[in-house]
Amino acid sequence: MSFPLHIAKRYLRSKSSNNAINFITYIAIIGVVLGSASLFIVLSGFAGLKDFTLQFSSQVDPDLKAETAIGKSFLLTQDEANKLNNLQDIAYYSKIIEERVGIRSSEKNTIVTLKGVDEHFNNVVAIDSTLDHGNWLEQKSNQLVMGWGISNSLSLGILNFTKPITVYVPKPGKGAISSIQSAFSSMNAISVGVFFINEELNDTYVYAPIDLAKNLLNYEPNQITSIEFKLKNGVDENEAKTQIKAVLGNKVILKNRAQLNDALYKMLNTENLAVYLIFTLVLIIAFFNVIGSLIMMILDKKRSLNTLFNIGATVKDIRKIFFYQGSLMSVIGGLIGLGVALLITALQKTFSLVMITPTLAYPITIKFENFIIVFLTISVLGIVASKIASARITKALVQSI
Numbered sequence: 108m109s110f111p112l113h114i115a116k117r118y119l120r121s122k123s124s125n126n127a128i129n130f131i132t133y134i135a136i137i138g139v140v141l142g143s144a145s146l147f148i149v150l151s152g153f154a155g156l157k158d159f160t161l162q163f164s165s166q167v168d169p170d171l172k173a174e175t176a177i178g179k180s181f182l183l184t185q186d187e188a189n190k191l192n193n194l195q196d197i198a199y200y201s202k203i204i205e206e207r208v209g210i211r212s213s214e215k216n217t218i219v220t221l222k223g224v225d226e227h228f229n230n231v232v233a234i235d236s237t238l239d240h241g242n243w244l245e246q247k248s249n250q251l252v253m254g255w256g257i258s259n260s261l262s263l264g265i266l267n268f269t270k271p272i273t274v275y276v277p278k279p280g281k282g283a284i285s286s287i288q289s290a291f292s293s294m295n296a297i298s299v300g301v302f303f304i305n306e307e308l309n310d311t312y313v314y315a316p317i318d319l320a321k322n323l324l325n326y327e328p329n330q331i332t333s334i335e336f337k338l339k340n341g342v343d344e345n346e347a348k349t350q351i352k353a354v355l356g357n358k359v360i361l362k363n364r365a366q367l368n369d370a371l372y373k374m375l376n377t378e379n380l381a382v383y384l385i386f387t388l389v390l391i392i393a394f395f396n397v398i399g400s401l402i403m404m405i406l407d408k409k410r411s412l413n414t415l416f417n418i419g420a421t422v423k424d425i426r427k428i429f430f431y432q433g434s435l436m437s438v439i440g441g442l443i444g445l446g447v448a449l450l451i452t453a454l455q456k457t458f459s460l461v462m463i464t465p466t467l468a469y470p471i472t473i474k475f476e477n478f479i480i481v482f483l484t485i486s487v488l489g490i491v492a493s494k495i496a497s498a499r500i501t502k503a504l505v506q507s508i
Contacts, residue, residue: 111424114415115431118404128403135400136440138393143444143485144451146386150477151452153382155470157375163305164368167312169201169231169335171344172367173351173359179206180332181358190354196338196347199230203333204320208276209291210313212261219257219313221274223320231337234302234314241265241300246316252300256310265298272296274315276323294323334359387484394437394492401433401496409507416505425505430490430497437489441482448481449473 123129175181183202191200204223209216226246229235235243244250251272253263263270275293296319303309321328334355338347348361365372405412412425452471454460459468 109427110420111427112431114428115435118408118428118432119435123404123407125403125407128400128407131396131403132400132436135393135396136436138396139437139440139485139489140444140447142386142390142393143441143481144448145444146383146390146484147445147448147477147481148451149382149386150379150480151448151471151473152469153375153379154472154474154477157379158472159470160371160375161368163308164371165364166233166237167304167308168364168367170338170364171336171347171351172362173334173336173355174362175332176358176360180204180326180330182327182329183331183334183355184329187354191334191351194347194350194354196342196350197336198339199227199337201225201228201231201335202317202331203228203335204317204324204326204330205332206276206320206324208274208313208323210257210261211273211275212263212270215261217257217260219253220311221276221313221315221320221323223315223317225317228335231335237302237304239301239303241298244299244314244316247318248316249294249296249319250299250316251296252302252314253298254309254312255301255303256306257313258298258301260310263298265300268297272298274313274319274323278325292323292325294319383480387488390484390488394488397433397436397489397492398496400436401429401493402499404432405429405496405500405504409504412500412505413507422500422502422505426497426500428497429500430493433493433496434486434489437485437492441485441489444485445478445481449478 123132191197202225204221206221207218208221210219210221229243238252239255241252244252251274258264261272263272272295273293274296275291277290278292296315302312302314317331320326321330336347336351338344344363351361352359415425416422452473455469455471456473461469463469
């Protein structure tokens with residue numbers, strides 16, 4: 108063990124004869140402990156909120172989605188479908204037709220996104236788990252499953268045959284419109300289920316059998332807008348993308364779950380970074396106490412420092428003593444704070460101490476990467492603060508006794 112480190116440890120354990128310096132030192136250590144604990148708790152809270160938010164989109168988002176590269180739709184040949192069936196990395200895939208349409212019931216109208224799905228859609232995403240009431244639709248029918256917000260805005264229930272639903276979309280073509288009937292394709296339908304995911308999706312999506320969407324949009328039998336894939340467990344995503352791309356070629360663009368929700372991921376990551384920077388600023392202010400504590404300790408130990416200098420210690424060695432002392436104070440305080448934070452977050456996960464609603468506990472996710480981030484932040488700030496304080500030691504100071 109080096110001489111400066113040994114002296115630093117002794118100074119860290121021992122009390123000063125001046126009670127005011129002891130009080131300032133305790134305040135500095137408490138500030139480091141509370142700062143590191145607060146930073147870890149907040150990062151864990153935001154990680155929990157991120158996972159809580161993304162779990163809703165994961166219920167309706169596939170592992171991979173092949174979207175058309177040009178235009179609104181593309182043709183999936185039977186040969187391509189057979190090749191997709193034979194891919195080893197693909198557990199299931201579902202053909203999708205998605206389009207903005209109008210929906211009317213009684214005197215109420217709204218614009219929604221109609222998503223026509225085939226019989227494999229339930230295997231690709233856990234859509235059944237989102238149903239608030241009613242049942243999932245049947246293929247070869249005019250049944251709809253709509254979001255809670257859409258159902259509420261149109262005052263619809265389920266299986267209400269007294270309030271027919273009309274789905275309509277403008278017909279493609281050119282020239283003047285001779286009548287409203289000739290301008291729109293329309294179909295009558297019935298709501299059989301209502302899903303509840305989140306406000307955005309509840310107000311946007313209506314699910315329908317794929318044949319209903321094809322007939323409404325006048326699509327060809329093999330014309331679709333996208334394909335959604337569920338991968339087998341343990342499959343490498345990039346390898347699966349390569350295999351799918353080899354079958355479908357450049358007519359599609361493949362996106363994973365994060366890319367499908369890139370705006371949401373960017374927003375959550377930006378909020379997390381902003382919170383980290385704000386709490387780091389609070390920690391920087393707290394570390395001014397560490398600097399002040401070390402400077403007061405240096406002034407209090409002037410006689411001892413003069414003795415060390417006279418017996419051969421250099422100014423550099425004496426600076427190292429207080430640099431090590433400040434660094435140890437920061438690291439130990441940070442570790443204590445992390446221990447306290449781990450205890451608090453574990454209690455929240457186990458006993459739900461803080462509730463958002465009477466039935467929903469505030470989500471907490473404990474991540475090892477957040478532990479490392481907080482520890483490194485505390486360590487770096489502690490080293491910088493110790494360097495600033497120890498730099499105040501000069502030859503004139505240790506000889507001034």
